[in-house]
Amino acid sequence: xxxxxxxxxxxxxxxxxxxxxxxxxxxxxxxxxxxxxxxxxxxxxxxxxxxxxxxxxxxxxxxxxxxxxxxxxxxxxxxxxxxxxxxxxxxxxxxxxxxxxxxxxxxxxxxxxxxxxxxxxxxxxxxxxxxxxxxxxxxxxxxxxxxxxxxxxxxxxxxxxxxxxxxxxxxxxxxxxxxxxxxxxxxxxxxxxxxxxxxxxxxxxxxxxxxxxxxxxxxxxxxxxxxxxxxxxxxxxxxxxxxxxxxxxxxxxxxxxxxxxxxxxxxxxxxxxxxxxxxx
Amino acid sequence: xxxxxxxxxxxxxxxxxxxxxxxxxxxxxxxxxxxxxxxxxxxxxxxxxxxxxxxxxxxxxxxxxxxxxxxxxxxxxxxxxxxxxxxxxxxxxxxxxxxxxxxxxxxxxxxxxxxxxxxxxxxxxxxxxxxxxxxxxxxxxxxxxxxxxxxxxxxxxxxxxxxxxxxxxxxxxxxxxxxxxxxxxxxxxxxxxxxxxxxxxxxxxxxxxxxxxxxxxxxxxxxxxxxxxxxxxxxxxxxxxxxxxxxxxxxxxxxxxxxxxxxxxxxxxxxxxxxxxxxxxxxxxxxxxxxxxxxxxxxxxxxxxxxx
Numbered sequence: 001x002x003x004x005x006x007x008x009x010x011x012x013x014x015x016x017x018x019x020x021x022x023x024x025x026x027x028x029x030x031x032x033x034x035x036x037x038x039x040x041x042x043x044x045x046x047x048x049x050x051x052x053x054x055x056x057x058x059x060x061x062x063x064x065x066x067x068x069x070x071x072x073x074x075x076x077x078x079x080x081x082x083x084x085x086x087x088x089x090x091x092x093x094x095x096x097x098x099x100x101x102x103x104x105x106x107x108x109x110x111x112x113x114x115x116x117x118x119x120x121x122x123x124x125x126x127x128x129x130x131x132x133x134x135x136x137x138x139x140x141x142x143x144x145x146x147x148x149x150x151x152x153x154x155x156x157x158x159x160x161x162x163x164x165x166x167x168x169x170x171x172x173x174x175x176x177x178x179x180x181x182x183x184x185x186x187x188x189x190x191x192x193x194x195x196x197x198x199x200x201x202x203x204x205x206x207x208x209x210x211x212x213x214x215x216x217x218x219x220x221x222x223x224x225x226x227x228x229x230x231x232x233x234x235x236x237x238x239x240x241x242x243x244x245x246x247x248x249x250x251x252x253x254x255x256x257x258x259x260x261x262x263x264x265x266x267x268x269x270x271x272x273x274x275x276x277x278x279x280x
Numbered sequence: 281x282x283x284x285x286x287x288x289x290x291x292x293x294x295x296x297x298x299x300x301x302x303x304x305x306x307x308x309x310x311x312x313x314x315x316x317x318x319x320x321x322x323x324x325x326x327x328x329x330x331x332x333x334x335x336x337x338x339x340x341x342x343x344x345x346x347x348x349x350x351x352x353x354x355x356x357x358x359x360x361x362x363x364x365x366x367x368x369x370x371x372x373x374x375x376x377x378x379x380x381x382x383x384x385x386x387x388x389x390x391x392x393x394x395x396x397x398x399x400x401x402x403x404x405x406x407x408x409x410x411x412x413x414x415x416x417x418x419x420x421x422x423x424x425x426x427x428x429x430x431x432x433x434x435x436x437x438x439x440x441x442x443x444x445x446x447x448x449x450x451x452x453x454x455x456x457x458x459x460x461x462x463x464x465x466x467x468x469x470x471x472x473x474x475x476x477x478x479x480x481x482x483x484x485x486x487x488x489x490x491x492x493x494x495x496x497x498x499x500x501x502x503x504x505x506x507x508x509x510x511x512x513x514x515x516x517x518x519x520x521x522x523x524x525x526x527x528x529x530x531x532x533x534x535x536x537x538x539x540x541x542x543x544x545x546x547x548x549x550x551x552x553x554x555x556x557x558x559x560x561x562x563x564x565x566x567x568x569x570x571x572x573x574x575x576x577x578x579x580x581x582x583x584x585x586x587x588x
Contacts (some may be wrong), residue, residue, distance in 0.1 A: 067339075150486075151465060152420060
């Protein structure tokens with residue numbers, strides 16, 4: 001089969017959780033090791049990008065990096081041959097100079113994960129070690145990005161924009177076959193969500209393997225692994241990456257004003273993704 | 281751009297070789313007084329938009345069957361690199377000399393070093409106890425940051441980001457001094473307390489902090505150990521590697537592996553690293569995610585260098 005299967009999402013939406021499980025299914029591995037397959041998964045990383053394009057991303061402008069992205073993805077897909085590339089991205093679906101930075105011809109499918117933006121705000125604040133108000137502002141910032149090309153982290157700079165831009169760009173503009181999964185559905189019925197993701201990714205996995213992976217990927221087990229051995233992708237400022245894995249925390253954590261601001265900022269995209277504003 | 285008349289070229293120290301240029305190249309160290317019997321000539325001129333007998337091509341780099349290389353960045357300029365001796369640059373826009381240096385000390389350096397039969401590692405190197413501690417790591421892991429931490433602890437810098445290894449007649453490997461100041465991004469300069477250091481222009485509108493170590497190594501130094509740095513987990517740990525594990529993931533160790541292959545150095549990359557691993561210890565060095573523990577990681581390197 002080959003080609004990319006992008007796991008796309010706004011940050012803090014359950015991308016890592018699903019990706020760890022899918023990587024296990026792809027490798028035929030029965031238990032999730034948070035520092036195992038993750039470390040070798042094909043990501044949007046600068047070391048690979050630099051090697052493939054023959055330049056140094058830290059010396060390029062963001063526009064120059066964007067212009068090189070289609071070549072990079074096609075080349076990585078060509079090298080991978082028949083292997084499916086399960087790749088995370090926090091980029092919104094976007095084009096640079098009219099050319100999609102992710103070339104559809106190098107992709108087989110997209111699994112797009114959304115999470116209730118009110119919960120995203122809670123999780124993002126924790127992840128970035130900032131206030132919830134700061135997270136709400138970030139989610140409404142059309143210029144928001146993940147990473148810079150000279151930061152001490154390996155990611156290629158990715159453009160998120162607002163939470164709404166992110167959701168609507170993937171759900172409405174992306175021409176690649178797309179499965180939309182909601183974090184809340186993954187939490188309430190992980191087996192169904194995982195099975196749909198496996199089908200979309202074109203992976204083969206026995207029922208026994210799926211059951212074993214699901215069992216090992218229970219949140220408290222991932223959190224225990226992180227406590228015992230750390231997590232490779234945890235930013236230094238974050239106390240714990242795997243935290244609670246619950247849906248609906250916003251009801252306890254957000255003030256009425258914070259809820260209203262998020263709903264005002266994102267009402268259209270919330271409804272598009274199946275979330276109901278309560279204060280509008 | 282300020283261009284000197286012919287015969288009045290500036291001379292710079294560039295991987296132990298004299299780089300001559302009519303254009304001043306800021307941030308390169310001057311060549312010490314005295315003659316240079318081996319030079320690389322940098323000049324401005326017309327450069328072809330493509331190479332006729334191209335055997336390797338990305339949107340940035342073309343390499344010909346004759347081993348010439350063209351580095352072309354749209355909207356910026358083109359570098360033609362020939363025979364390890366000559367670099368010609370044609371600007372396609374208004375370009376600052378600092379921006380030329382940015383590329384001369386990155387991919388262009390790697391190409392020149394391959395053309396000259398060096399083994400360029402994607403590594404920084406620091407002198408500890410008279411030998412070179414070579415710190416290899418993928419981009420964004422913190423090798424320059426760790427090297428800067430070691431320099432701050434009194435060790436001399438040998439090379440940053442690209443460490444040029446040269447095989448000696450006795451079979452040992454030496455690191456040739458790079459001759460560059462260190463460029464540190466905001467995370468690193470803040471952690472190292474170097475935020476007040478002067479800016480250096482990397483690209484128009486993009487700056488880093490320039491960290492000029494008080495002392496650079498000025499002569500090649502034998503490799504003492506190779507540290508393959510990772511930023512995993514939350515502990516500083518050192519693990520001695522053996523056998524194929526030393527050089528597994530060659531593309532993480534050598535600079536621009538595929539360009540080296542296209543320049544006919546694929547076999548020598550592997551053979552060179554294998555030979556190096558048979559002579560000096562290779563370690564896997566995990567640094568903590570927290571940059572606050574840099575000094576601890578630096579001590580781990582010092583201890584290992586003292587051990588062998």
